[in-house]
Structure formats: structure tokens, C-alpha cells
Amino acid sequence: MSDAAELGAFLKARxxxxxxxxxxxxxxxxxxxVKGLRREELAQLAGISVDYYxxxxxxxxxxxSDAILGALARALRLDAGEExxxxxxxxxxxxxxxxxxxxxxxxxxxxxxxxxxxxxxxxYLDVLAWNALGGAVSFDFGRLEERSMPKLVFTDERAKQLHxxxxxxxxxxxxxxxxxxxxxxxxxxxARLAGELSLASERFRELWAExxxxxxxxxxxxxxxxxxxxxxxxxxxxxxxxxxxxxxVIYHAEPGSESERALGLLASWIAEAPLTRENVLPT
Numbered sequence: 001m002s003d004a005a006e007l008g009a010f011l012k013a014r015x016x017x018x019x020x021x022x023x024x025x026x027x028x029x030x031x032x033x034v035k036g037l038r039r040e041e042l043a044q045l046a047g048i049s050v051d052y053y054x055x056x057x058x059x060x061x062x063x064x065s066d067a068i069l070g071a072l073a074r075a076l077r078l079d080a081g082e083e084x085x086x087x088x089x090x091x092x093x094x095x096x097x098x099x100x101x102x103x104x105x106x107x108x109x110x111x112x113x114x115x116x117x118x119x120x121x122x123x124y125l126d127v128l129a130w131n132a133l134g135g136a137v138s139f140d141f142g143r144l145e146e147r148s149m150p151k152l153v154f155t156d157e158r159a160k161q162l163h164x165x166x167x168x169x170x171x172x173x174x175x176x177x178x179x180x181x182x183x184x185x186x187x188x189x190x191a192r193l194a195g196e197l198s199l200a201s202e203r204f205r206e207l208w209a210e211x212x213x214x215x216x217x218x219x220x221x222x223x224x225x226x227x228x229x230x231x232x233x234x235x236x237x238x239x240x241x242x243x244x245x246x247x248x249v250i251y252h253a254e255p256g257s258e259s260e261r262a263l264g265l266l267a268s269w270i271a272e273a274p275l276t277r278e279n280v281l282p283t
Contacts, residue, residue: 003185005059007089012057013211014076015042045075064090081215085182101246103129115267116252117233123180123245124193125149125173132270133263137223137231137251138162150177150193154201165222167203174207175214182213183245221251227269228262 016036037045043053048068055061056072069090073083101122108129111118117134119127127147135141139152139162153159153166153173163169181190197204216237223231233251240246253259 003089004061006185007061007086008057008059010086010089010211010213011053011072011076013209014078014082015039015057017210018042018076042075046071048072061090081179082213084215085179085213088182088185101128101243103246107240107248111248114250116250117263118248118250120240121149121237121247121249123184123187124189125177125180128246133267134251136227136266136270137225137233137263148193149173150197150204151200154197154204161226162223163221164224169221170203171207171212172214172216172219174204174210175212176216178208178211179213179215180245225262225266228266230259231262232257232259233263 018037020037020041039054039057040050043050046053046068048071052061056064069083069087072078073086076082078086103120107120111120111129111131111134114131115133117137118131119134120129122128125148127141127149130141139147139156139158141147144152150173153163153169159169160166177190177194181187181194184190194208198208218234218236221233221235223233225231231253233253235249235251238248238250240248253263
């Protein structure tokens with residue numbers, strides 16, 4: 001899909017997600033045939049002509065001004081991540097061919113020194129590096145040939161064992177993947193990955209069609225670990241200054257919580273048997 005076509009699909013999806021009642025718009029004389037705002041309503045809110053907005057949704061818009069993009073973002077009530085995605089599609093910054101991502105040895109040393117589950121994710125949400133506790137909390141990444149989190153979440157049945165709130169995790173992964181794809185509109189790997197997952201997972205197809213965008217930097221995650229049981233962990237994501245496509249993610253438990261005690265037991269278990277972690281997520 002071209003950038004213009006993707007822009008049109010994104011506008012249409014976000015328009016459909018709006019509730020006219022929340023915006024103070026009348027229900028209309030006739031019942032709405034589709035959910036969300038009508039094109040003319042959105043165009044009026046943005047202060048642009050219906051014809052011009054229609055061209056944008058049809059993928060025929062070119063050289064969209066900054067003022068119009070700002071007006072559309074306000075009318076569609078986009079958050080910062082969604083607005084960034086909108087602007088990336090409207091005025092893509094072409095880059096040189098992306099080189100394979102590598103994690104600096106110093107960063108791996110930092111991961112190993114952190115006394116908490118920690119990972120480094122790449123631009124495709126693939127796990128580039130991790131520490132021992134990170135592998136014990138989730139998948140034992142050292143035993144995997146491919147460490148793509150989108151593929152693991154949607155195509156590996158063990159993901160449902162690991163994540164009791166699996167569907168919420170799916171939504172986060174898809175929204176994050178779409179946000180990353182907007183930063184690299186000229187990278188064909190995103191299209192290949194989305195196509196592969198669409199063929200493999202009906203749930204991915206449904207969520208991808210919603211065009212949700214989210215750059216999730218922090219939050220909570222519920223994990224059902226096969227060794228110590230339930231873990232409710234908070235996570236924070238830090239973008240690396242010298243490579244913004246890499247994100248350092250660190251998990252931690254609330255002080256004094258059962259999850260903190262369970263995480264301590266898991267760390268002790270690793271220390272006692274660092275090379276025999278077959279039970280982390282059995283194959």
C-alpha cells in the first residue's frame with residue numbers, strides 16, 4: 001500500500017472510531033448507515049472542503065500542508081503518537097536502506113548488570129538482546145531461532161499461556177508495529193511482516209484493519225510464569241539516543257508486592273541453574 005493510500009485508510013479508520021454524540025453532533029434525520037462521523041462532518045470540524053477531504057481518504061492527496069494536518073489531528077482527536085503517524089504518512093522522510101540492527105557490547109553488559117527483567121527491542125519489535133531474568137520471565141529467547149514478538153504473540157500458542165490478558169497484548173503489539181512502520185514508510189519489511197501475520201492469524205487481520213497507532217512507553221503487564229506463577233509487572237521503555245529504533249525495556253514489580261517476592265524467587269532459581277532453564281516455557 002502506498003503512503004497516500006495508507007494515509008487515506010488511516011483517516012477513514014479514525015473517522016469511523018469517533019462517536020458523533022461525544023462531539024456534540026446531532027444524530028441526523030436518518031439513521032447512520034455506518035459508525036463514526038460522515039466525511040462532511042469531519043471536513044467541517046477540520047475546516048476544509050468535503051471534496052479535498054474525500055481526495056485524502058481516496059489516496060489522492062499530495063503535499064498536505066502542516067496546517068491541514070494539524071486541523072485533521074484535532075478534528076480526529078489524535079494523541080501525540082497518532083498525530084506523528086499521520087504526519088509521517090503525509091510527508092514521509094525517505095531514508096537510506098536500513099542496516100541490520102546490532103546491540104553494542106556495552107549495552108549487553110548493562111542488561112546483564114540490571115537486577116530486573118530487561119530487553120532491547122528493534123524497529124520490527126524483534127528482541128535484539130535480553131538478560132537472564134528477562135528470558136526467564138517470558139520466552140527463553142536463547143532457544144529461539146526467531147525472536148519477533150509479533151510472530152510469537154500471534155502464532156505461538158505458548159503466548160496465550162504466558163499472557164492471561166492475551167488480547168490486550170495483541171492490541172498493543174499491533175498498535176506499536178503500525179507506529180514503527182510509519183517511521184519507515186520506505187521499508188518493505190513491515191509490509192512483508194504484516195502480510196505474513198495476516199495469513200497466519202485472523203486476530204491480527206482484524207486488529208491491523210483497525211489502524212490503531214500507539215507508541216506505548218510504559219504500562220502494566222500480567223504474566224503467568226510457569227516457574228513462580230502470576231507476575232504483575234510495570235514496564236518502562238527508554239529510546240536509545242544513538243539509535244532511536246532501539247528501545248530498552250525494563251520490568252519491575254511494586255515494592256512489597258507478591259510479584260516482587262516471586263521475581264526474587266525467579267532470580268534465585270536462575271542463579272542456581274543458569275544453564276538449565278527448560279521449564280521457562282516448555283516446548
